[in-house]
Amino acid sequence: MRLQSYLAGRWQSGTGAGRPLVNATTGVEIARADVTGLDIRGALDHAREKGGAALRAMTFAQRGALLKAVADALQARRDEYGAIARENSGNTAADASVDIDGGIFTLKTYARLGQLLGDTTRILEPGQEQLARDPVFFARHVWATRPGVSVQINAFNFPSWGMWEKVAQATLAGVPSLAKPAVATALLSEAMVRDVVAARVVPDGVLSLVCGSGEGLVEALGPMDSVAFTGSSATAMVLRIQVAGMAAAPRLTVEADSVNATILGPDVKPGQAVFDLALREAVKALSVKAGQLCTNIRRILVPAEIEQEFTGALAAMVSALRVGDPADESTRVGPLINVAQREEALRNIDRLSAETKVVAQAVLPDVAESSGFVAPTLLRCAEPASGSAVHELEVFGPCATVLAYRDLTEAIVLATKAEGSLALSLFSEDAGVQARAVAELGPWHGRLMLVDGEVGKAHTGHAIVMPQCVHGGPGRAGGGEELGGLRGLRFHMQRSAVQGGPRMLATIAEHAAEQAL
Ligand code: NAP
Secondary structure, eight states: OBOOEEETTEEEOOSSOOEEEEOTTTOOEEEEEOOTTOOHHHHHHHIIIIIHHHHHTSOHHHHHHHHHHHHHHHHHTHHHHHHHHHHHHOOOHHHHHHHHHHHHHHHHHHHHHHHHHOSOSEEEOSOOEEOSSSTTOEEEEEEEEOSSOEEEEOOTTOTTHHHHHHHHHHHHHTOOEEEEOOGGGHHHHHHHHHHHHHTTOSOTTSEEEOOSOOTTTGGGOOTTOEEEEESOHHHHHHHHHHHHTOTTOOEEEEEOOOOEEEEEOTTOOTTSHHHHHHHHHHHHHTTGGGGOOTTOEEEEEEEGGGHHHHHHHHHHHHHTOOBSOTTSTTOSBOOOSSHHHHHHHHHHHHHHTTTEEEEEEOOOOSOOTTSOOOOOEEEEESOTTTOSHHHHOOOOSSEEEEEEESSHHHHHHHHHTTSSEEEEEEEOSOHHHHHHHHHHHGGGEEEEEEEOTTTGGGSOOSSOOOTTSEEOOSGGGOSOOEESGGGGGGGGEEEEEEEEOHHHHHHHHTTEEEOOO
């Protein structure tokens, strides 16, 4: 099977040999993807001219309705996607749901935001500034859609959610999307876009898809275009350098990897509900999507005086994790997506061995040599304050490390050693501990999840990105910001100060939604 790209309103195949996609459980090749010889520049022009014009002619409410129609088209074919995610990504049914239902939910959330903004096409910030002594000259800030194209380069671990969360924001803002999923897991992205195209719910040029290499994409961009990248810090660096050298200066936002932490508060004792809640969340880090989540807990910070109890309980849970065929309903942990990812994860676990010891490992059943399976592995770092690899290395698989801390000050210092992360969770009943964590760790994180006994199991999870909340993180995590409800539109719109008389500004305010972004 050869994956195709959807460019300039047509499904097209590259002429090269292409790169393989495999069955994660068996390692057997299932498809190839290639874009050799395809006219990417022409596709970008088509998206800008046809798709951009179509979207800009629609109001926010109409774009919201379009997103709802996309979500409905995907929902109608939902059952077929689970099998693809199982085959190509090694997802269990629960893993697949995070990616597939997460994508559909995000589309529906942005569809509702479109209804909120109503039949308008611009966003007007509340309030105006008087700029002259007499009340005849004022300024207001207006957000207008940039007439460009949004190039969206995605990581392999979310072929559905990663694509749709970017498409949702760009479409609502009025900007056409050219999505480029990672080749290794593009089977699901291709199937979903095929279904949306077949449902005829999206105007020509609004949605394009590249199944193949993304090289050359960025250099074809102009001043109104943008790149939203999700992936490794290494690729992010290549793109940053590329964009920095371009006179056209397209916008770039980066969601990169991070070594996220969870903290069990210094106030917590075994037997308390938060203790068990933290255990439950920690074991998810070694099981859900086989640990292949960018927001995943990689470091588990535990008070030294209860570390033994906590690590002992967690070790028992990790050892009991059932690893195996994702098609089997009793399987909790499936394979990584391919051998290359397995080898990378094992290499990084090995690199951590200078600073850590293995405290528990789940049993790996007999698996194909060319499969992606990695045994869930719990590590312990005895000297976290002097460790460096444990704070720097992201094992992109089912592995996390327990680090004991003496007091909250040390826990905060350890958490920041990752130099900026996507998400941090804190399990604590103490309001003072919570307040300090927010004040001192907020600047280092894009999202903080605070859990006490009252929140209980109602929380959405450390690793789960909610479209209503900011996704992204400072420093090492890339410095980008996506989602966060309407704020996600900022990236695709231009903020201008409009200066003029009161009547002029009143006219400008027509067809604009007053909204703080
Ligand atoms: P990756 O190797 O950096 O690849 C990411 C994407 O960039 C792929 O689509 C890749 O295409 C493309 N790419 C590579 N070189 C390119 C170039 N020169 N020009 C244009 N595109 C290029 O990352 P990955 O292995 O797919 O993903 C795993 C990493 O992503 C992990 O480190 C994880 O933490 C991170 N991640 C972060 C987030 C977040 O939201 N912060 C979410 C998910 C994952 P090909 O597939 O064709 O190589």
